[in-house]
Amino acid sequence: MGDMGRMMESHGRPPQKELYPALMELPDLPPEQRQEVAARARGRMSSGLDRVSSAVAALASAAERHDYAAMQQATEGIGQGLAEFDSGLAAERALVEGQSPRNVALRWFKREMHLPVTPYEGEQRTRASGFHYFAMLVLGGCAAILGAVQMARIRRARELADRLAPAVGRRGPVVTPETAATTGRAVAAQAHEPVVTQVPSTTGAWSGQLRIARIFQETPTTKTFRLAPLLGENLPFTFEPGQFLAVRVAVDGRQVKRSYSIASSPCCQGWCEITVRHVTGGAVSAVLHERMQVGDTIDVAGPFGRFTFRGREASSVVMIAGGVGITPLMSSIRFLTDQSWAGDIYLVYGTSQLDEVIFREELDYLAKRHPNLHVTISLTAEPSQGWTGARGRITRELLQATIPELAARRVHVCGPPPMMDAMKAALAELGVPSDAVKMELFLSPEVKEAPLVPAPSGVPSAATCTFARSEKKAPLPPERTILEVADEIEVAIDYSCRQGFCGACKVRLLEGHVSMAVDDGLSSSEKTGGWILACQAKSEADVSVDA
Numbered sequence: 001m002g003d004m005g006r007m008m009e010s011h012g013r014p015p016q017k018e019l020y021p022a023l024m025e026l027p028d029l030p031p032e033q034r035q036e037v038a039a040r041a042r043g044r045m046s047s048g049l050d051r052v053s054s055a056v057a058a059l060a061s062a063a064e065r066h067d068y069a070a071m072q073q074a075t076e077g078i079g080q081g082l083a084e085f086d087s088g089l090a091a092e093r094a095l096v097e098g099q100s101p102r103n104v105a106l107r108w109f110k111r112e113m114h115l116p117v118t119p120y121e122g123e124q125r126t127r128a129s130g131f132h133y134f135a136m137l138v139l140g141g142c143a144a145i146l147g148a149v150q151m152a153r154i155r156r157a158r159e160l161a162d163r164l165a166p167a168v169g170r171r172g173p174v175v176t177p178e179t180a181a182t183t184g185r186a187v188a189a190q191a192h193e194p195v196v197t198q199v200p201s202t203t204g205a206w207s208g209q210l211r212i213a214r215i216f217q218e219t220p221t222t223k224t225f226r227l228a229p230l231l232g233e234n235l236p237f238t239f240e241p242g243q244f245l246a247v248r249v250a251v252d253g254r255q256v257k258r259s260y261s262i263a264s265s266p267c268c269q270g271w272c273e274i275t276v277r278h279v280t281g282g283a284v285s286a287v288l289h290e291r292m293q294v295g296d297t298i299d300v301a302g303p304f305g306r307f308t309f310r311g312r313e314a315s316s317v318v319m320i321a322g323g324v325g326i327t328p329l330m331s332s333i334r335f336l337t338d339q340s341w342a343g344d345i346y347l348v349y350g351t352s353q354l355d356e357v358i359f360r361e362e363l364d365y366l367a368k369r370h371p372n373l374h375v376t377i378s379l380t381a382e383p384s385q386g387w388t389g390a391r392g393r394i395t396r397e398l399l400q401a402t403i404p405e406l407a408a409r410r411v412h413v414c415g416p417p418p419m420m421d422a423m424k425a426a427l428a429e430l431g432v433p434s435d436a437v438k439m440e441l442f443l444s445p446e447v448k449e450a451p452l453v454p455a456p457s458g459v460p461s462a463a464t465c466t467f468a469r470s471e472k473k474a475p476l477p478p479e480r481t482i483l484e485v486a487d488e489i490e491v492a493i494d495y496s497c498r499q500g501f502c503g504a505c506k507v508r509l510l511e512g513h514v515s516m517a518v519d520d521g522l523s524s525s526e527k528t529g530g531w532i533l534a535c536q537a538k539s540e541a542d543v544s545v546d547a
Helices: 002-010 019-024 031-065 068-096 101-112 130-164 283-290 323-338 360-369 396-402 417-429 482-488 524-528
Strands: 206-219 222-229 244-251 254-261 272-277 297-304 317-322 345-351 373-379 410-415 437-441 463-467 472-476 506-511 531-533 543-545
Touching: 031 068, 222 283, 222 297, 244 272, 244 283, 254 272, 254 283, 254 323, 272 283, 272 323, 317 323, 323 345, 323 360, 323 410, 345 396, 360 373, 373 396, 396 417, 410 417, 417 437, 463 482, 472 482
Parallel strands: 317 345, 317 410, 345 373, 410 437, 463 543
Antiparallel strands: 206 222, 206 297, 222 272, 244 254, 244 297, 463 472, 506 531, 506 543
């Protein structure tokens, strides 16, 4: 029997052979030993059921997490539990049925060895024991519960899909004049327009790989990368229009992260898009533009960010973009037009030349189909005299001329620092309340900074940042963050968004004081407990951090 056990283990089955000799000897066993065999058989059936139930629960949990290794392990556990149950069933059957125990044992053995099984000759049907009925009831109950749980998951998934899906070929709830909001002027409520529904976001909760499904050349320097799931039909996360992803690629043997806004609409559940400008000297943008191909995979985390607009925040919106800062705003424009949102959308977009206008054809197309979308483009260096639109940087006068009743509207601004500073001042002069203005700075750390060098003789030196755990020190110029300095001297501080939202770069401040433009990634207790965001922390005096 030892050789037989080893042979069955080699076939991937648990040994479970202690009942086999007892079955072969069953006709000669005295009554007390028959009772002992029956107890052992029922014990195996009970433990087999327990193993099956635990494995089924583990399988459901692993399937929900897309943990394929755990799913495989759970499937093997189900098989082992069934084999254990079957061995006990064979023994008890020999006791309660009118069959030859040796035939029952032989038939069970053949099943274990995957050999053909022939019916018993003259097999007598007898009533099953109460334990059999109990076992069948338990198994049936487990199956019914699992089926109900699966149906509930399917219903929830369909409900979520219905909320996210664009209004194509169907109608949503109506907006009535009573529910339409106003901001200083009456908004023409359209009774046929669907309400924009808030969808929960798994903000920052997911990380993994996505597949590059398509690459689009938007302008000579800008590409859009469509990212799709490796398996399944839908993305493994949901996102709000205006959020961004943290992308990680290998550069010169080390992993480098950059943040890119999602430009696509959340209505597209099967993929999302990031639009990346190839920055001169940029590390990650060079990898994406020059090395990435359709079919490649890329490491992604997110979504992050609160620079979002779904249409429920106000009855109209003004969007001011500079250069590639159009990308988060384009996500909102696509989403609002997907939903046939009734409010006015004013886009004022500034860039250098006509061939650098990202999404130009699509903006023209959407403006023709949606009369509430108003697009103004201003070019700063367009050489062609054929351009009859606005020229120069976006100014207070341009905003005043193109957007009626600007002071009564919500405003979203995204672009490089000089533009952001100019727009903040211009909007204040035009009477827009500060709490109605939402800004996202598009300051990419793409261009490699110059190495840190000691200050020349006679020039006051910069503050010093001490990294206590790493036992390293470096100058900390007032315009640079602790994370930038840490990168320069190869002190490992994790990071993701680099904009103060995700909290991945938080470190404890041991000495000194810092200022942070954004600290959304910290909880109230972390702020009072001495934690800072390395990507935002700047100082004009010496500091020490636990890194």
